[in-house]
Amino acid sequence: MKRLLFGAACAFFLALPVAPGLAADAPPREPYGIDLEGFPYPYPVNLLPLVNDGEQLRMAYMDVAPQQPNGRTVVLLHGRNFPSSYWAPVITMLTAAGYRVVVPDQIGFGKSSKPSGELHFDTLARNTMALLDHLGIDRADIVAHSMGGMLGVRIARAYPDRVTRLVLTAPIGLEDYRLYVPPTPTEQIMETEDRLTAEGYRKQLETNYALKLPPDQVTPFIDARFNIKASAGYPRWLRAFVSSGQMIYREPVAHEIPLLALPTLFIMGADDHNAPGRANAPEALRPQMGQNAELAVTLAAKMQNAHAEIIANTGHLVFLEAPDQYKELVLGFLGK
Template sequence: MSIWTELAGVEFSVAYVDAGGMRTRALQAGSGDPIIFLHGTSGHLEAFVRNIPAHVNAGYACHAIDMIGHGYTAGPDAPYRIPRYVEHVLAYLDALDIARAHFVGESLGGWVAGRLAADHPDRVSRLTLVAPGGTVANPAVMDRIKTSTRRAVEEDDIAFTRERLELLMFDPAVNVSDELVEVRHAIYHRPEFVKALPNLLCLQEMDNRQEDLLSPEQMGRITAPTLIVWGAQNPFGDVPEAHAMNHSIAGSRLEIFAECGHWPQHEHADRFNTLHLDFLSGARA
């Protein structure tokens, strides 16, 4: 299954939006209440191609964006810290006159969406955090992210890009396609991406990360109905982190997917889509 066949059943466009002066790539599809999809560290909007059609067909306007310095979106010549990511996402909303949206944030995207929901509750309708990062500073995990990403970017061998993607999955043989590897390899070897890599990896440095962590106090300020989705075999975060987040966000719901790594929305797309659409409708199992 290719990216194009995943999206073949819906009308969509890939647009470039001026979001606060940053040329921002976005996959836009559908109409209705808006959903903003935010990817993880060194990721890109293609992380959500298995989710867009189901949400479009359910009557939502989907916006999967490349965050600052990621994918084909421009980035400032400065470290990409959480407040800067939040500012960029808000600028995207403002550029399209979106007053309020649902958010789906995976990994880094969940960290950003969580902070946005805490600081700007008026902009968030419902919040879905998919294997979200940013609640702990684990040196081993931080080093794994830095090392694997740098090797994939600095070495031309596409096998290192494949290894970086395979880290995310419980079953990489099924979920890491040649096409997905080629898309990421092309992004990783853009001169702009290579130059910006230190800025992009700044949250894997202890001082930066600790200052920007999503704290229990911040999570306690999240008022949007919140769904947390976690993979039981998440290589970048243990299950107790999910339970702690669930405890900190009042009224939140936690779903742990078995046989699943760091991309639940991709590895178990059908289950995720059904769960998420029920959540958006207000249903609860």
């Protein structure tokens, strides 16, 4: 059943080549550009010119209209390791319910520009507000996943009059990783990431995210990362990708979450113990990290208007692994 439900999201993926090492007769990878040129998205992609720290950039986004509008807009915020195209089934779910859905690739990710400077959540928050201004949207609901949850918190704190409701889907940043992981030089992380193989990355995703998806449904995420290695701009992509990891480490939001006053829903996979940087933490501290479902429950209890829902037998990609339960929770929450 999960394969059928997920099939709509991945139909545009399935023609992509299988990663080398996964089949004896696998063809060579067709290179993508570092802005994922050649990688298909489920809806037309637009580009918004922006200036970040004096650098001319372009922010990619999808703007999907419902057939029967209800007058409301949802902004979807993606995670670090995923192009925004993975929101395809959630876009379908929301537009069917009447919501206009805006789906940006943050600067540094997906089809957006890869900056030469460092990434910061405050800059990504300003960019997202610039996009809403460009589209004439005064207020929106935010549905965020993983790293997008950290950005969603920062947006809600910085622009409380622009956000109506906040859904945090398997967010990271529920703890301050600096309490466990020592600072690591950017160049060292770049060397480690550059040595990673496609099969090693698959295992990393399966382990860190407790994935419940069939292997062929994980392959598009492998392709989205490794088909860009043949691009001449790959070093620029790699630096931006590592900068996003440093952003997660250096700019925690865990201390801001209890201060949120707007209605907030945490949707957590019970088996999701993702904790960025755990491998670099002292071995004795690693088991303490990534107790994400418990952290969400604890944080929600401290907030004015929040609650946490835990979905059993589900990992980090909760909206793909448990689509029926996710749909019921999200539409029920947004419709209140």
